[in-house]
Amino acid sequence: MTRVSRGDLDVLLAHTSQGLVATEDRCPHMSAPLSVGRLDGCLIDCPLHIARFDLCTGEPVILPTTGGLDADGDYHPIWAPPTSTPKPEPTDLKAQARAATRIRRMRYLPLRVRDGTIEIAFPQPGAGDQRRVAEA
Numbered sequence: 810m811t812r813v814s815r816g817d818l819d820v821l822l823a824h825t826s827q828g829l830v831a832t833e834d835r836c837p838h839m840s841a842p843l844s845v846g847r848l849d850g851c852l853i854d855c856p857l858h859i860a861r862f863d864l865c866t867g868e869p870v871i872l873p874t875t876g877g878l879d880a881d882g883d884y885h886p887i888w889a890p891p892t893s894t895p896k897p898e899p900t901d902l903k904a905q906a907r908a909a910t911r912i913r914r915m916r917y918l919p920l921r922v923r924d925g926t927i928e929i930a931f932p933q934p935g936a937g938d939q940r941r942v943a944e945a
């Protein structure tokens with residue numbers, strides 16, 4: 810996998826076990842770059858709060874350790890190991906912000922492989938959305 814940047818958009822280009830995908834290179838939780846995470850098949854681990862996402866479905870597999878809201882707005886508590894008692898939820902402003910942070914849905918960009926070159930359609934207004942970004 811690699812990061813490709815055009816303007817202010819950073820894209821994660823990943824070769825998953827089910828093919829190539831292009832998505833924003835921002836964790837759907839708090840925007841850490843997924844391109845520095847670990848890819849195993851379709852599963853990518855975010856290095857910041859250890860969430861795991863399925864790049865082939867767009868769904869979270871393991872939620873962030875910080876807790877917070879999933880994409881449907883359901884609250885998930887701070888992670889605790891199964892053998893320990895969960896810590897009480899802190900109530901300071903930082904904790905309130907974490908608890909109200911929602912995991913967004915992954916946003917994919919269309920791509921194709923043509924003549925050995927991967928082309929990603931960047932969402933830019935005006936002429937020529939198709940940009941050649943990497944050699945396959």
Ligand code: FES
Binds near residue numbers: 857859873
């Ligand atoms: S930024 Fe990725 S899990 Fe929090």
